[in-house]
Amino acid sequence: MPTKIAIASGKGGTGKTTVSVNVFRWIVENWTDKVQLIDADVEEPNDSVFMNDHIINRSQPITHQVPVINTEKCTFCRKCVQWCEFNAIVVIPPVKFAEINSSLCHSCGACLVACNFDAIAEYPHRIGAANYYYKDNVPSLLEGDLAIGSTMQTAVIREVKKLGDNDAAVQIIDSPPGTSCPVVESVSDADYVVLVTEPTPFGLYDLKLTVELLEDIGKDFGVVINKAGLGNDDVYQYLDKEGIEILGELPFDKNYAAEYANGNLLSSNGIFNEAYEQIGTKLKSILVS
């Protein structure tokens, strides 16, 4: 089984993708070339933009089973409507109308159990795709891509993770922002979580939410402070008080921001190389024992 490192943050735009892509490169150069990056930020996957030496080779649809009501057999009793927790079923008896809204349905299967008339059957419905990006004949970037309008982030993340390369020595999972189900799914089987934050009141507030979440689900984690030098010292005081390890700091740098805006994330800047050397070395010593 691969060693799994999830990169997460409560707040958006703190630098998860930046850290993921650079940690990927550090691991390739200093640890093992059997590393796969999984982009689990399925609503807006960006890793491929910065991994431009990787070429998309194939795309596999991700589906889930959605129930469909057969109105020939349906007696319009509305039992399935009462059972559905997601308000996805509309049954209007006087006009013999019965339909399940596939974008609200969570595929929980309750309606199939509820129906006494065998009027509901399941069919596959596309909720996204798994995109395989290759370099040197190896799919070292796997991207989850949620279908527009779909609310099934968590399911897409779960399926993409299942498609991960089990022969890889290390997997990096670039997680979505926030603190709800998609994040929990992204970090659920990680051996270690890297939280990326920024030293601003917003970064700190959302970091605290994420720390609470990770403590709740019992994950080991450390923090990378991005845009260091901005904002104030509150985040350092918080981490010190809580005894949370700082894996490294990436300084706020206008030239780097300009490079980022041009799609160049892989740093060749000395300060950043040193920071990733420190972050990578710490991760390796934590995970290889």
Add this chain to the structure above:
Amino acid sequence: MNEITVLSGKGGTGKTSITAALATIADNFVLCDCDVDAADMHLIMDPEIEEEYEFEEHMLQRSMTVIVPVAVFV
């Protein structure tokens, strides 16, 4: 009432900043923070909570609305 939605695909682009900035040029307004996963508007506006309600799943059964304002500043 006119309604303006501020959104972005990418995180950290400045939704909260722009929304708070818009609020400074309006004189009769309601601000809704719908970023329910990591709501930050209160850090800028520093509001006093006057009323608070639990949001429960069954409320979804009555309305199709799935966007839930967690705080309303008036």
